Amino acid sequence: MMNVISDKVVSRLSQYRRLLSQLNQQEIKHVFSHRMAEEMGVTATQVRRDLMVLGFSGSPTKGYHVEDLRVKITQFLDGHERQLACICGIGNLGRAVMGYFSGRGVSVDVCAAFDVDPAKVGRAIVGRRCYHIDELESVCKELKLSVGIISTPADTAQSVAEKMIQADIKGILNFAPVVLKLPSDIYVQNMDVSLALETVAFFASQKRQS
Amino acid sequence: MMNVISDKVVSRLSQYRRLLSQLNQQEIKHVFSHRMAEEMGVTATQVRRDLMVLGFSGSPTKGYHVEDLRVKITQFLDGHERQLACICGIGNLGRAVMGYFSGRGVSVDVCAAFDVDPAKVGRAIVGRRCYHIDELESVCKELKLSVGIISTPADTAQSVAEKMIQADIKGILNFAPVVLKLPSDIYVQNMDVSLALETVAFFASQKRQS
Numbered sequence: 427m428m429n430v431i432s433d434k435v436v437s438r439l440s441q442y443r444r445l446l447s448q449l450n451q452q453e454i455k456h457v458f459s460h461r462m463a464e465e466m467g468v469t470a471t472q473v474r475r476d477l478m479v480l481g482f483s484g485s486p487t488k489g490y491h492v493e494d495l496r497v498k499i500t501q502f503l504d505g506h507e508r509q510l511a512c513i514c515g516i517g518n519l520g521r522a523v524m525g526y527f528s529g530r531g532v533s534v535d536v537c538a539a540f541d542v543d544p545a546k547v548g549r550a551i552v553g554r555r556c557y558h559i560d561e562l563e564s565v566c567k568e569l570k571l572s573v574g575i576i577s578t579p580a581d582t583a584q585s586v587a588e589k590m591i592q593a594d595i596k597g598i599l600n601f602a603p604v605v606l607k608l609p610s611d612i613y614v615q616n617m618d619v620s621l622a623l624e625t626v627a628f629f630a631s632q633k634r635q636s
Numbered sequence: 637m638m639n640v641i642s643d644k645v646v647s648r649l650s651q652y653r654r655l656l657s658q659l660n661q662q663e664i665k666h667v668f669s670h671r672m673a674e675e676m677g678v679t680a681t682q683v684r685r686d687l688m689v690l691g692f693s694g695s696p697t698k699g700y701h702v703e704d705l706r707v708k709i710t711q712f713l714d715g716h717e718r719q720l721a722c723i724c725g726i727g728n729l730g731r732a733v734m735g736y737f738s739g740r741g742v743s744v745d746v747c748a749a750f751d752v753d754p755a756k757v758g759r760a761i762v763g764r765r766c767y768h769i770d771e772l773e774s775v776c777k778e779l780k781l782s783v784g785i786i787s788t789p790a791d792t793a794q795s796v797a798e799k800m801i802q803a804d805i806k807g808i809l810n811f812a813p814v815v816l817k818l819p820s821d822i823y824v825q826n827m828d829v830s831l832a833l834e835t836v837a838f839f840a841s842q843k844r845q846s
Binding site: 433441503504509511517575599614624625627630 | 728729
């Protein structure tokens, strides 16, 4: 089952966990699937189906136990060890992405940064040490990093991704506006901001005209 | 047909256009669907099917005419007028997003910024005037903006989205880590960076163990 779970389910589980943490802070002990569904913009059936993947079910009268469910999702998503990530390309977007994760309780630590700019290499940037990109393989292997974030310009993204794979990185979050060509055993998620904006603009224009 | 086109097709058309612009710069006149498919990581059948949506077909011997196809896609995606966008929340991520679009040839202009910080309001930030969020409705209506980008903290995103809708905005690109609850006639695309990173980490961990 672990091998066929879709990235959409994983993404929703991550969202449920965030919601459960919020409920926990509000000292809410139990929650029904329809309440979670409403908060997430999905159906209650979807929520129940996703949580069944974990083998977790709620009480018909009280719903799900918030904290137990949060712990269960965390065990499922994070496994036994916290994943460590590096980020390559420390321009504005790279810095923003690094800042974005500081203190957010995301279950991934971004613990090393890489760039080629001599003004950045060897310094701490947003609290992480910045190394030269040539050190990627040795640093990633030493720190046992498994996740890479690419926020370089488009024309260097492919070569950076290949360096990451050399360094045993298995999953890549790619912000560069380019399609990476990588072996099928590497998991890649693209966050192409300009494509997303163009898509939004297209539908906004259609809705204006209708 | 215009009403049933999926956001995936629109996103791919936007990607084809980017590729065609690159080919154009390299003075390549014709391109076959399988070449485009390879660059984009999709199948050639997919490329031909997408371009058929435009009523555009290639020559069996020469492939697609690069510049004609680029123009055709641009007409389809941008329609008669360029869409204008605003961005709300000018922290690190907001600035990075604004910088990201500068000079990239994206078919959307981000032409106004909004924040509540007195140190930002009234100044130019990354080349755009920053207004107070209370001016959102009047500025958006005056400039006829149709697209909104939200890069505020999670707890203000919903109220900002509602202000945008009041201001006749029809499409929203949401970077805030929260599910917006909006009328169904508003097109929303979520770019939830931490969810994406957690999803990548999950699959990276699985691939390590396998």
